Amino acid sequence: MKRSVEGVWAVLIIFTIFAYLLGELKLVNTLLVGILLITTFIKGQLVIDYFMGLKNVQLRYSIIPTLWLSIVLSSIAIAYYLPIK
Amino acid sequence: MNKALSIKEPYPPGDFAIWIVIYIELVTFGLMFIGYAFSRRADIALFNTSQLLLNQTAGFIDTLILITSSYFIVKAVNSFKNARGEKIQSANNLASKWLLAAILFGLMFLVNKLLEFSAIFSQGISLSTNTFFMFYLLLTMFHFMHVSLGTIILFNIRQRTKKDGYSADDSRGIETGGVYWHLVDLLWIILFPLVYIIR
16 A cells, blocks of 8 residues: 555654653553554554655565564563563 | 566665664664663562653654654655756755755754753763663663764765755665664654653
């Protein structure tokens, strides 16, 4: 699907406002942290695909930042959700 | 499906060397992000109370600034898509304007961050205050250095646009500076929720 760069920018801004409101209104809880991490993944992937221009580049190059994003955000989720003994 | 639509570019935009730098930066920051997340588990109360001393609004404004400046860079790079012959001069003029906007936003980020650091240091907080502030200062100052370098790179790229230095067939330099700036944006996109919001 072809996205305009203005549309990508708008999605990034909307997700950033969502994150800010979570913090500012003190709504952060275990469920919303999960949603926040998912929106962060989407934001990161949009930057990788449409700003860095990796959407139409061979997979061996475009997969590296996506893997990085997945590993980092998954690790943050594990650190957050793993029960503390 | 139309085969033409599925053809992928063989290499990413910009010089290949910048991608080596980007991969190294991703690993470095990635390890610090994961280190922060797991260190938090050792003393969640300390991290949560220390986080209250941060200015979330400043972090939010920083994020808006970087995302918007990244958008300006995309517009600057896109100016050269069909820049051949007589169109080269107007494309360079247009890119120069987008780059100026991105540079000004980069400077706004740096000023905003300096004000934030000043507020933190005025409270007597330093790298050795506690683990939270050690990570916070390390991550944000390291990132600050990257934004500073990125702003200098954009300034130099803009100087070349003033000499009509780029065209559709020679836009690798601006693409290289652009992807570096997007890296800075990508790193902040994770840093903001991780350090300022998640508790």
